[in-house]
Each structure stands twice: as structure tokens, then as C-alpha cells.
Amino acid sequence: MSHLYLSHFGLRQPPFDITPDPRFFFVGGQRGALLEGIAHAVFDTPGIILVIGEVGSGKTMLCRMLAQRLRDQCTLIYLANPSFGPQEILRGIAADLGLTPEAGEPLPLALQRALLELHARGRQAVLLIDEAQAMPPESIEEVKLLSNLETGDRKLLQIILFGQPELDDLLSQPRLRQVRDRVVHRFAIPPLPPEDASRYLDHRLACAGSAGAELFDTDARRLLVTRAQGSVRRLNILADQSLLAAYAAGASRVQREHVDKVLRTNQPGNATAPSGTVSATRLRPWWQRALIGVAGVGVGTLAGWWLAQRSESTADLQPVAPLLATSDATTPPPSAAPSSPLATSETTAPTVPAANATAEAPASPASSTPPSAGNAAPQSALQPVGVPPTTAPLPAAQSVGARYAHLDSAVRQIVLDSRAALDAPDRAGYTLQVGIETDSRALARWTALPRPDGWPLWIHDRHYKGQPAPVWAVYLGWFETREAARTALRTLSPEWAREKPQIRTLAAIRDEGYPEQPPR
Numbered sequence: 001m002s003h004l005y006l007s008h009f010g011l012r013q014p015p016f017d018i019t020p021d022p023r024f025f026f027v028g029g030q031r032g033a034l035l036e037g038i039a040h041a042v043f044d045t046p047g048i049i050l051v052i053g054e055v056g057s058g059k060t061m062l063c064r065m066l067a068q069r070l071r072d073q074c075t076l077i078y079l080a081n082p083s084f085g086p087q088e089i090l091r092g093i094a095a096d097l098g099l100t101p102e103a104g105e106p107l108p109l110a111l112q113r114a115l116l117e118l119h120a121r122g123r124q125a126v127l128l129i130d131e132a133q134a135m136p137p138e139s140i141e142e143v144k145l146l147s148n149l150e151t152g153d154r155k156l157l158q159i160i161l162f163g164q165p166e167l168d169d170l171l172s173q174p175r176l177r178q179v180r181d182r183v184v185h186r187f188a189i190p191p192l193p194p195e196d197a198s199r200y201l202d203h204r205l206a207c208a209g210s211a212g213a214e215l216f217d218t219d220a221r222r223l224l225v226t227r228a229q230g231s232v233r234r235l236n237i238l239a240d241q242s243l244l245a246a247y248a249a250g251a252s253r254v255q256r257e258h259v260d261k262v263l264r265t266n267q268p269g270n271a272t273a274p275s276g277t278v279s280a281t282r283l284r285p286w287w288q289r290a291l292i293g294v295a296g297v298g299v300g301t302l303a304g305w306w307l308a309q310r311s312e313s314t315a316d317l318q319p320v321a322p323l324l325a326t327s328d329a330t331t332p333p334p335s336a337a338p339s340s341p342l343a344t345s346e347t348t349a350p351t352v353p354a355a356n357a358t359a360e361a362p363a364s365p366a367s368s369t370p371p372s373a374g375n376a377a378p379q380s381a382l383q384p385v386g387v388p389p390t391t392a393p394l395p396a397a398q399s400v401g402a403r404y405a406h407l408d409s410a411v412r413q414i415v416l417d418s419r420a421a422l423d424a425p426d427r428a429g430y431t432l433q434v435g436i437e438t439d440s441r442a443l444a445r446w447t448a449l450p451r452p453d454g455w456p457l458w459i460h461d462r463h464y465k466g467q468p469a470p471v472w473a474v475y476l477g478w479f480e481t482r483e484a485a486r487t488a489l490r491t492l493s494p495e496w497a498r499e500k501p502q503i504r505t506l507a508a509i510r511d512e513g514y515p516e517q518p519p520r
Contacts, residue, residue, distance in 0.1 A: 005247035012209030047184030056233030086142035191230020
């Protein structure tokens with residue numbers, strides 16, 4: 001977020017940074033009550049706990065606050081990128097525990113030994129899994145087996161799954177019915193209601209050092225709250241851009257005209273578009289979008305020109321700081337959380353007074369921006385929109401060429417095309433992750449499968465913290481809406497569906513690191 005306007009408005013730090021900083025946790029909008037409810041459930045009822053929320057709702061902030069709340073009483077294990085196979089999941093848990101298996105000792109037995117040692121010291125082990133909707137079914141089944149470990153009166157491991165609504169879809173699979181039966185609490189993170197959204201703005205400003213001055217007038221505040229539609233991230237982004245627009249105009253506070261300018265910039269050619277069309281990817285001003293495609297123009301030169309012109313501007317969308325030094329992936333646009341298909345009732349959080357603390361900044365950015373006018377329109381609900389035009393530059397040709405030189409020529413071309421398609425920072429939509437390979441030689445089998453007309457095949461090498469080598473993720477199709485992706489998922493042919501595909505958002509995929517780029 002922007003630092004340009006801090007001294008102008010008398011602030012110590014950016015008030016609307018989307019990085020989840022616990023100092024800014026906001027207890028309104030049921031967030032404080034949810035934190036209390038989840039913390040209580042950890043010690044109250046043995047079993048699996050679900051925390052479901054849309055992108056931008058504050059899952060990562062809640063997870064971070066929960067870790068702070070439990071760290072003195074529990075030993076925490078955190079998995080930020082759980083889309084590995086069962087053995088990789090077990091190794092990740094063992095690494096977080098600092099566990100070194102004895103020679104010839106099976107990893108599950110080593111984990112049981114470590115958990116029993118923690119229990120003997122009076123420590124409860126808690127496994128936090130973020131973006132759990134990305135887990136392969138067999139990995140979830142492996143985690144479920146860990147939940148079986150217990151003493152005569154207590155579970156050795158409490159498991160909390162944080163995920164988007166797709167996690168409900170994943171757990172509704174018949175093969176995961178035993179996991180579903182272990183779910184004892186399901187917490188849903190609701191959108192911020194308007195009155196809490198207005199309080200949220202004041203709270204973040206106060207935490208950033210505001211001396212109490214009214215930095216948003218009534219009309220500007222009302223418009224911001226309306227256009228944010230209950231999304232914490234969207235409110236952060238719009239408020240930050242509006243402060244920057246007011247600063248560029250030399251105003252002492254944000255007025256409606258500054259918010260209008262931000263909204264017009266976010267929706268070029270459609271200033272009267274409904275609020276639901278605002279998306280994180282379109283919250284980039286024109287000069288940032290132009291910067292992506294202009295070679296040789298320095299950021300400092302462009303910023304200097306902007307300041308001289310005093311034109312409206314905004315801040316780049318920054319990746320979310322991960323919990324416990326790991327990354328946070330994100331996904332679909334905010335919407336009402338669907339009713340759970342689980343055979344458990346949704347937990348209602350206890351009432352907690354809305355006191356103190358700091359406001360919430362959610363997880364990784366996602367987008368619902370429709371494709372540009374030049375893209376081919378889908379011919380049916382199953383028809384992908386096609387591969388949108390590339391707007392993000394690839395890394396230097398020499399390094400990319402060297403990196404993929406060992407691949408078969410057909411696979412190499414797909415990988416390069418995939419990077420161009422997936423790296424575009426303003427790319428929105430959904431795709432189906434159909435497989436993961438650890439050996440690049442196995443990728444050829446995917447390229448040989450027949451694909452539905454117009455559906456792209458993408459292959460993306462992904463690198464995770466603590467892993468010595470990348471894995472290869474395989475994606476099929478590009479869809480404008482989640483419903484279209486769900487329809488496509490239900491109609492996949494057996495050869496594409498055999499590894500239990502999952503719906504992924506392009507925004508979440510972009511946050512997963514390449515070997516030369518640590519995961520965000």
C-alpha cells in the first residue's frame with residue numbers, strides 16, 4: 001500500500017495495508033467472537049474444526065491471531081501450502097515439530113512418539129492448515145488418521161482447516177465421509193456489515209496513528225462501504241486509493257469526488273458499473289497497468305511524472321505476509337458463503353464485546369474481473385473463455401530457457417505458455433487442477449490426453465519452502481465463473497478426472513513460488 005500520503009495525513013504507517021498485521025485486528029463483524037469460539041473449541045471438543053471464508057474475509061488474519069492466542073498453551077504446526085501428497089504432508093508436520101525419525105522408524109510412528117512426548121509435558125499439539133481446499137483427498141485422509149492418535153482421555157493432535165467454500169465441496173466427496181464425520185465445529189467468516197465496516201475504517205486509522213481527525217467525509221465513507229460489499233480486503237484497497245487520490249489533489253480529507261475517481265479508474269469505460277464488478281485485479285490504476293507493458297521506463301521516472309501532474313493514483317496490490325513465515329494463497333471473489341454440505345451444524349460464535357485491538361487484513365488477493373473485450377466469449381457454461389492475452393512479462397529469456405532446457409520440446413512450450421498465461425497480474429478466473437507430478441518426465445502423458453475444444457492445458461512448476469525440488473502442477477481449462485468451473489468438473493472424462501481434480505483460482509496459483517522466486 002502507499003506510503004506517499006502518511007505525513008500529509010499525520011499517520012505513522014499505512015492504515016489500509018492488506019498484509020495481516022495482528023496489531024490491526026478488528027474485533028467487530030463477529031471477528032472477535034470467532035476468535036474466541038475457535039480458541040474455545042480447540043480445548044473443548046476433540047475433532048476436526050473447519051473455518052470457512054471467502055477470499056478477502058480475513059482467514060489469514062484470524063489464523064495468525066489464533067496462533068498468537070494459543071502459542072503459550074500449545075505447540076503449533078502450520079501448513080500454508082497443503083497441496084502435497086500424504087508423505088509430503090507427514091514430512092512437513094515432522095519438520096515443524098523438529099522431529100528426526102530414528103533409523104528405520106516409520107514416519108507415522110515417529111510422529112506418534114513426538115506427540116506423546118508433547119502430551120507428557122502437558123502441551124496440546126494443534127495443526128493449522130491454510131488453504132485446505134487445495135489438499136488432495138488422499139492427503140486429507142492421511143491427516144484424518146493423525147486425528148485418531150489419542151490417549152485414554154485426550155486427542156494428541158487437534159486439527160483446524162482454514163479454507164474457502166470449495167473445502168465444503170471437497171469434503172462432500174463420498175471417499176471423505178469419514179473425515180466429514182470427524183468435523184465437530186464449522187465456523188463461517190461473514191462479510192462485514194455496513195455499520196462495522198464504517199467502524200473498521202476508524203479503527204485502522206487510529207491504529208495507524210491518526211489523531212482523531214475525520215479523514216473520510218460522510219458521503220465518501222458511505223460510498224466506500226457500499227462498494228466494498230462486506231469484503232475487508234476490498235475496503236482496504238479502496239480506502240487506501242482514496243487517501244492517495246485526496247493527497248494527490250492536496251485535500252485535507254477524502255471526499256466523495258476522490259472515491260468516485262478511484263472507482264472510475266478501477267473500472268475504465270464503465271464508471272456506472274454496479275459495485276459487484278469491482279475486483280482486486282482491476283484496482284490497479286492505468287499507470288501501473290501501462291508500466292507492465294513498457295520496457296525501459298524506470299519506476300522512479302514514472303512516479304516523478306505522476307507527482308508533478310498530481311493525478312490520481314493508487315498502490316500496488318501486495319502479496320499477503322504469511323503466517324509463521326509462510327505463504328498465503330487466495331481465491332474467488334467475495335460472495336455469500338454457501339450452505340455447508342457437511343453433516344454437521346454450522347457453529348455460532350459466542351458473543352464477545354467489540355473492544356480494543358486492531359483491524360483485520362485478509363489473505364492473498366483474488367479477482368473476479370471479466371475478460372477483456374478482445375477475448376473470445378464462452379460458448380456455453382462449460383466452454384472456457386480461452387487463454388487471455390498476456391500482460392505480464394516473463395523472466396529473462398536466458399534464465400527461463402536454461403531452466404526448462406531439459407524438458408521435451410512440446411512440454412517446454414506448454415510450460416512457457418503457461419507462465420505467460422498464469423503470471424499476468426490482472427488475470428482472473430478459474431481453472432481445474434487435474435494433477436501433480438514430481439518427475440518432469442511424467443508430464444508427457446498429460447500432453448497426450450485429448451482435451452475439450454478450446455480448453456488450454458497449463459503446466460506450472462511450483463516451489464515450496466523447505467522442499468529441495470519443485471513439483472509440477474497440471475491445470476486444464478480456463479473459466480470465467482466458479483459455477484462454470486464446477487459444471488466442467490462434473491463432466492470431465494475419466495482420464496482427466498482420475499486424480500480427483502480441484503477448482504483453483506488463478507490468483508491463488510500466482511502466489512505459489514517458482515524455483516527462482518520464494519513462495520509469497
